[in-house]
Amino acid sequence: MQPLRPDEPRQLGPYRLIAALGEGGMGRVLLGIAPDGRLVAVKQVHAQFAHDPGFRERFRREVATSRLVSGAYTAAVMDADPEAETPWLASVFVTGPSLKEAGPLPVDSLRHLATGLAAALLDIHRAGLIHRDLKPSNVLLTDDGPRVIDFGIARAVEDGQELTGTGAIIGSPAFMSPEQAGTAPVTPASDVFSFGALMVMAATGQGPFTGTTTAQTLYNVVHNQPDLSAVPPEIRRFVEPCLAKNPAHRPTPAQLLDFLGHVPPGTTPWPEHVHAQIRRQDAEVRTALSLPLPAWQPPPPKPRPAKKRRRWIWAVSAAVLAVALVAGTVTIYRVAQSAKAERDAPPPLSIQDALTPERLLRADPCKVLDSEYTPDERPVYTHRCKYTGTKGVEFDLVLGDALETTGIRTSPTVIDGQGVLLNDISGGCEAMVRLPTRPQSSVMIYNSSRDGDPCAIAETAMTEALKRLRDPVVDRQTWPGSLLPVDPCSVLDDATAQKIVGAAVKPAPQALRRCEWAAQDTLSISLDHGAPDTEGEEVDIGGIPVRRKETNSSGSKLCALAWVHVKPSAREGDNVRLTYYSATGGDACAKAEEAAKAVIPKLPKP
Known part of the structure; x- marks a missing residue:
């Protein structure tokens, strides 16, 4: 536990901040006090994520779902503000070292750990989440058992294509599943693989696939069998099937709990040195609480749309x-003049033409719902708009985001020939229609209300949205050289992408305005409108001033470039954001600058 830095806030939302607990790839974790006196762990997201609209969207949705997780072995999410200038998340604070700090554990403690982790995964999966980053630093050892933290939020970082705490995309190399290390779909069975790797580390002090480099570790995860020679036989019996390369061959958390049986009541879960660490942390918290607390200020009310x-x-x-x-x-x-204007107006688009990515790039999401729906007067994103409907029901309309397949079901409703998909695991309801030419993306309406039939209400709004999207009246006004109509997947040809990334890759749209080219390394390009980036050093690339920021972590490197292409207003502009991630520690900035030099000539001239 460390004192707060002079530049750090003393309050986030309703929580007064008193000390720093640590820092990871997603953000900085601070100790806070709720108005009712409860202690909370407040994670303030790094600024680099706050500038990514795709990250904010995923963060908002994952936070909503994470609040459904309330098990004995998880640290429950209490509050969050995804729309803050720097988004934050507050969860229940517990004292105890992480599994990373505990060292190898005896067999009795390993059984306590396994039972608690399996129960936590059962609760997480029941809520429709996949943890995706189950690693030693995300498991805390408390007086009465383990606590799993950061459940579901790792997904937000993944979709933002940024780094987790170890510097690898989508999890930590030594504890990720073969699906995460490769390109196969990630399911709850991926968490079970991470559970197995975690148990090996807890038993021996080292993961079963750890190599001398990140690349070697990932190769071992995908291709090599785990080293279980030092694992006690009674632990190895249930750990070994968890580490099967084929997800279908792994047990479920419920099957693990059946195998492990009941933990005897009243037993001390950990060795004495772990309980001594817990007592020391309790004393540190009491010391921090004894210092003068910052004055509490009521958080300002969130403005409602007029x-x-x-x-x-x-x-x-x-x-x-x-x-x-x-x-x-x-x-x-x-x-007569009005009738003439109506005759001369462009005819409505077919539904297939209305739902192409090229069409959605031109559409203003705050014009898509009309009549009974009031749009946000100052939308944050160019591809998403918040509306208020009758009786205060709020909707989020999102154009062209990647379709999340976990938990979706097919609705019997068909709108203008388009099938509707539904997802109501978060308590409200998402209604989605696939894009005909890009079925991995969708138009989505999220109804956050739980009143009445949330899905029926969302489908009614979707009917209005598809009708309006056929009308050219929803096209946004642009300016000379604007990036808003430009598909980010079109600004780099296949040959150039292969030369830069080092493998034959095809563009993969991640959102309406973000595209990536991924092999062992990953190149990502975003074309959007908003406030320019101000972080990083300024360099010149092709006569254009560019902000450059490089991050090194565990042998990997990430280089982020950002520049303003057109600035139609004093505060906002059309911005290009380009990142290059090298898993092997290559010169990421040289690759990023090479990509920027190829992209700049393909952008429209101001």
Whole structure:
């Protein structure tokens, strides 16, 4: 536990902050006090994620689902603000060292650990989540058993294509599953593989696949059998099947609990040195609480979108009638002009043309729902808009994001020939329609309310959205050289991508305005509108001032470049963000700059 830095806030939301607990790949963890006196662990997200709209979207949705997890062996999420300038998350604070700090454990403690971890995974999977980053630093040893932290939130970092605590994408190399290390779909069985690797480390002090480099460790995870020679036989019996390369051959958390049986009540779970660490942490917390606390300030209320004035049809009709009585000739002329304008207006698009990525890039999401839906007056994202419907029901409309397949089901509803998919595991409901030419992406409406039938309400809004998307009236106004109509997957040809990444790769859209080229290394390009990046050193690339920031972690490197392409207003501009991740520690910035030099000539001229 460390004192707060001078530049750190003393309050986030309603929580007063009193000390720093640690820092990871996603953010800095701070000790806070709730207004009712409870202690909380507040994770403040790193600024690099806050600038990524895709990360914010995933963070919001994963936080909502994570709140459904409430088991004896998890640290429950209490509060969060994904829309804050720097997003944060508050969870229940518990004292105890991480498994990483505990050292090898005896057999009795290993059985306590296995039972607690299996129960935690059962609760997490029941909520529709996959942890994806089960590693020693995400398991705390408390007086009455283990606690799993950061459940589900690792997904947000994955979709942001940033680094976790060990510097690897989507988890920690020594504890990730072969599916995560490769390209296969990730399922709850992936967490069971991580459970097995974690148990080996807890028994021996070393993971079963650890190599001399990150690349060697990943190769061992995918291709080599684990080294279990030092694992006690009674532990090896249930750990070995968890480490099967084929996910279908691994046991489920429920099967593990059946095998492990009941833990005798009243037994001390850990060796004495672990309980001594817990007592020391308790004393540190008491010391921190004895110091003068920062004054509590009520958090400012979140502004609600202004209500749109109703269109009083009877008043308009009366006005038209009055004009007709006074100046019939003028009225007839105007009606004729209106009819001509209607004849000359562009015809509505077919639903297939309306749902292409090229069309959605042009669409303003805050014009897609009308009449009974009031859009946010100052939307944060260019591909998403928040609406308030009747009786205060709130919707999020998202254009072109990657389709999340976990927990979805097919609705009997068909809208304009398009099938609807539903996901209601978070308590509200998401209604989604696949893009015909990009079925891994969708138009989505998220109804966060649990009142009535959330899915029926979301489907009604989706009917209105698909109708409006066919109308050219929803096209946004752009400016010369604007990046908003540009597909980020189109700014790099296959040959150039292969030369830079070092393998034959195809562009993979991650969101409407973000694309990546992934092999062993990963190149990601985002074209969007908003506040420019100000972090990193300024360098010149092709005569353009570019912000460059490099991050090194565990032998891997990440280089991020950002520059303003067009700046139509004083505060915001069309921004290019380009990142290159090297798993083997190559010169990531040289690769990123090579990609930038290839991309710049393909962007529209201002």
